[in-house]
Amino acid sequence: MSSAKGILFRYAAVLDAIASSPNGLSLTETMHATGLPRGTVHRLLASLHDVGYLATLDNRKIYVLGPRLAKLLHLGASPKSVDAAVKPLLDGLVERLGETAFVARLSGDRVESLATSVPNREGQAHVHPGRDMPIHAAASAKAIFAFQEPSLIERALKRKRIRYTDDTRVDARQVRDDLEAVRRKGYAVCSNELDPGVLSYAVPVNVAGAGVLYSVGVVGLSARLERYEEAQLALELRAAADSISARLSGG
Amino acid sequence: MSSAKGILFRYAAVLDAIASSPNGLSLTETMHATGLPRGTVHRLLASLHDVGYLATLDNRKIYVLGPRLAKLLHLGASPKSVDAAVKPLLDGLVERLGETAFVARLSGDRVESLATSVPNREGQAHVHPGRDMPIHAAASAKAIFAFQEPSLIERALKRKRIRYTDDTRVDARQVRDDLEAVRRKGYAVCSNELDPGVLSYAVPVNVAGAGVLYSVGVVGLSARLERYEEAQLALELRAAADSISARLSGG
């Protein structure tokens, strides 16, 4: 109504109108909801659609909130809330596998551990929440980076890569190969690359239309984790990932 | 980079940059992240802050995603994902109270039931997910509307109000009085107003900086639900509401 300041207020008004109508709005409905003239609404909707803040339902002219907004909020969400949302699932994994389970999230051009669940027999976790997971030596990071834009991967590769153990693969080409392998297999493995004697698996978590923003995995002493078949672990983790995806998106 | 289309692309770029930096960005950091000139970034940040899409951390000049974005997503989120997030909590309530528990959400100028959990001895729920909860005869709706802008309340009151039972209060003034009572007490009660012989309680759920968007409550046959003290139920529900709030926001 009182459209005094900038264009953003109009965009925001349109987004508000559409957000509060779960079934979407047509151009004319948006027009009535906002009180803006026809031509204007048409242009605003088109722009919002172009940047991905709106999507069209089916292929009709009905507009709903777009995937890019969801992505914004996932990336911006506080670790606490994500932790709360995935904790029960991680606990389930721990119970079934008897190993530490974790969820990591993409954060700019880094990946950080967000939540972990530790078997109670164990004193210390190998993955503390908040820890920065390096692209070249952490399954959690590989599972995420493998499905990012090449430009983002390259930005991540710009950073110094520490040789944590003798098995750490620091060469950029090797890392790119690893990511390719992850894409092919659908999950990532890190053996003795970050912490000595530690093995870890991770699978990507796809969020609605926003792509891969999280990963979920397990980590533990190689000697113990090796008792599982890779395929079996991958299956377990994939199920967990789907569940997380459903919980965080709107499956 | 390739800023060809409209201003929205720039706004979106700024939001992206800030979203992917969980600790927020200063003006100059945003400048570097987006490649935009100083004066421009200053203006963009100011506009985004004005509409509520950005907030300043503490009172420094560090920008993070603002509450209005969260509100957008909560209103736009699919019922499914919310259902998944609150289901365990509702189950807990059902277990403790032995009565049907539900969560409702504001949706435009209506309130709709989103998720329910039913005690297994019971065949049918009184509140089916998706059901439209009328402002004048449902505790779930009153708990939410009581804390909305007056203009929204008036819009909701524009709609026809059906007299479901002899106890249904259809007069607009009565409804406004009811809402005032809810604000005072902090919870809403509906006795025999929507479904005959049915009693229900609901408390508002506050989301981060976005206000009251949900309510959580219980519903059951008056004869049975009356065994509880109002104060006790209110306490139980309040605890549940706080828990939901924490789960959905980032408390």
Add this chain to the structure above:
DNA sequence: GAAATAGTTCCGCTTAATGAAACAATAATC
């Protein structure tokens, strides 16, 4: 307290938003 860095304001230039109106495409009605 000097120097460097970060944030704000100014202002002429330019571009893009504006919205009424004409036009096109659907949907509704007879």
Add this chain to the structure above:
DNA sequence: GATTATTGTTTCATTAAGCGGAACTATTTC
């Protein structure tokens, strides 16, 4: 299936607003 009503798209002269370099102020650093 022809007519009417409704909804979506395009156009265009007018106008407002975004633009960003540069000057300026506040803050931090040394």
